Amino acid sequence: MGWAMLLLVGLGAMALVVALRLARPLWPMMGAALMLGAAGYAVQGHPGVAGAPVSPRAEGLAEDDGLLDIRSRMFGRFGPDAAIFTAADAMNRYGRDRGAVQVMLGSIGGNPRSVPFWTHLGTTLARHDGNQMSPAARFAFAQARRLGPRDPAPLFFEGQALIRAGDFAAARPLWARALALSDPQAGYAPEVAKRLMVLDRLLAAQGGG
Helix, strand or coil, rough: CHHHHHHHHHHHHHHHHHHHCCCHHHHHHHHHHHHHHHHHHHCCCCCCCCCCCCCCCCCCCCHHHHHHHHHHHHHHHCCCCHHHHHHHHHHHHHHCCCHHHHHHHHHHHHHHCHHHHHHHHHHHHHHHCCCCCCCHHHHHHHHHHHHHHHCHHHHHHHHHHHHHHCCCCHHHHHHHHHHCCCCCCCCHHHHHHHHHHHHHHHHCCCCCC
């Protein structure tokens, strides 16, 4: 069933490419995303094993309300994009990390130049790969930064993924840059500044700041 689902996702993405008449220069980008997602799935997802019943994660993995608020303020609280993020969140909440990745890959198939979609693909890939900054997650965040070089969101959420991976020192310059790029009047800016301050205190306590 796992490989069949992966095949269906790939066929669906190909159909989106045709139906949406994506420009040929964007095809390699789409293909790279699919291959990276498939590679992570093959290594981490055990595609040859039938799915098992799952229940909501009880503790430790629910999205922080403040983090969700930052995302909503950066990407928009309403509309089709917000609904896609909500769907991916629901997959994560029930332990379907692979499903969350598939949601984001499908979304990128429809809008391959979306900074929010590439950013959240990086987040979902890192979570899927054991909260580690895997090559696939790095690629997704790099694509988001390339498409939105002045957008603070890819930097902030890549930093958040590094923090989940325990690499606080590597997260610090990303968050500092995200804050520098943030509009001081933006609703998320104070929260980014607060989190950076907490991170600095933690690094200082560890002797790394």
